[in-house]
Amino acid sequence: MTVLKDGIKKDARALIQDDETKDILSRSLHYLKAGYSIHFTGPSGAGKTSLALALAKKRKRPVMLMHGNHELDNKDLIGNFTGYSSKKVVDHYVRSVYKKDESVTETWNDGRLLEAVKNGYTLIYDEFTRSRPTTNNIFLSILEEGVLPLYGSKLTEPFIRVHPDFSVIFTSNPAEYAGVYDTQDALLDRLITIFLDYKDIDRETAIVAEKTDVEEREAKAITTLVSTLRKKCSNDKSNGPSLRASLMIAKLASGQGIAIDGEDVDFQNLCIDVLCHPISRCIESDDPKAEASKLIINECSNMEIPED
Numbered sequence: 209m210t211v212l213k214d215g216i217k218k219d220a221r222a223l224i225q226d227d228e229t230k231d232i233l234s235r236s237l238h239y240l241k242a243g244y245s246i247h248f249t250g251p252s253g254a255g256k257t258s259l260a261l262a263l264a265k266k267r268k269r270p271v272m273l274m275h276g277n278h279e280l281d282n283k284d285l286i287g288n289f290t291g292y293s294s295k296k297v298v299d300h301y302v303r304s305v306y307k308k309d310e311s312v313t314e315t316w317n318d319g320r321l322l323e324a325v326k327n328g329y330t331l332i333y334d335e336f337t338r339s340r341p342t343t344n345n346i347f348l349s350i351l352e353e354g355v356l357p358l359y360g361s362k363l364t365e366p367f368i369r370v371h372p373d374f375s376v377i378f379t380s381n382p383a384e385y386a387g388v389y390d391t392q393d394a395l396l397d398r399l400i401t402i403f404l405d406y407k408d409i410d411r412e413t414a415i416v417a418e419k420t421d422v423e424e425r426e427a428k429a430i431t432t433l434v435s436t437l438r439k440k441c442s443n444d445k446s447n448g449p450s451l452r453a454s455l456m457i458a459k460l461a462s463g464q465g466i467a468i469d470g471e472d473v474d475f476q477n478l479c480i481d482v483l484c485h486p487i488s489r490c491i492e493s494d495d496p497k498a499e500a501s502k503l504i505i506n507e508c509s510n511m512e513i514p515e516d
């Protein structure tokens with residue numbers, strides 16, 4: 209019977225800051241301080257959200273996380289009247305006098321963007337291109353004029369001023385633009401866009417070794433395997449397996465006592481389970497799953513694990 213080890217001791221959420229990551233963080237922080245918004249773009253699993261969270265943390269302001277979604281609208285961003293509250297006072301103190309005082313008021317709930325703008329939070333707008341361009345238009349006034357228009361909200365003020373400490377970090381995945389919504393040029397024109405690509409093998413190895421219980425040489429073998437398969441695999445539908453896949457393989461193998469060995473059947477099955485789907489999506493074949501499995505087994509047998 210295979211037994212899972214008790215929990216994973218290492219901090220799975222920590223950001224490993226190599227020189228390149230530190231450099232991007234420090235430049236981005238500088239741009240935010242100067243009043244510009246940042247946009248991290250790159251393939252899935254390149255580390256955009258992790259970097260956005262680490263950057264937001266550096267600002268030492270409350271952080272609000274918002275995910276792009278085609279159903280997101282002004283009611284979510286600005287707020288909405290969510291119902292009515294009524295108050296009724298019946299004064300029957302003097303028997304012959306009946307006095308009734310009744311008032312009804314609408315209950316307003318601030319939307320996430322309004323709350324962040326009013327209080328000077330750092331807003332992370334993850335995968336913003338998944339929202340409709342008309343929804344994202346509201347950011348044009350925020351970034352350009354420093355005001356949040358309250359149109360369509362029935363509120364008495366036409367807009368509110370943006371708090372000086374407010375800033376936004378956007379993230380997006382260019383592969384998702386196809387079939388979702390084109391990013392709006394007007395919005396992109398107001399952002400500083402930093403492209404985050406997959407890290408090289410040494411950087412990915414350092415992250416896997418730091419965040420899981422495998423040894424560095426084993427981490428290197430896993431990241432080399434995943435990155436070799438990724439290179440064979442890039443089309444419109446998929447960028448191939450990311451660092452996430454390496455982390456999964458390393459965590460599961462060490463947790464279940466599976467040897468990091470390309471000839472080991474359990475290890476091969478683990479790699480097929482984790483990697484087959486992303487790889488099959490970018491293979492043109494009658495049976496992409498069988499083709500992907502063959503490719504994975506083949507790369508597993510080429511795996512080299514350096515000696516201690």
Ligand SMILES: Nc1ncnc2c1ncn2[C@@H]1O[C@H](COP(=O)(O)OP(=O)(O)OP(=O)(O)O)[C@@H](O)[C@H]1O
Nearest residue numbers: 222223224251252253254255256257258381415451
């Ligand atoms: N510098 C890093 N240090 C530690 N872990 C990292 C680093 N970069 C990425 N990761 C890890 O890689 C995985 C993917 O990162 P993340 O979710 O930030 O990617 P993403 O680009 O936002 O992906 P997606 O577009 O799919 O949302 C996460 O498990 C994250 O913890």
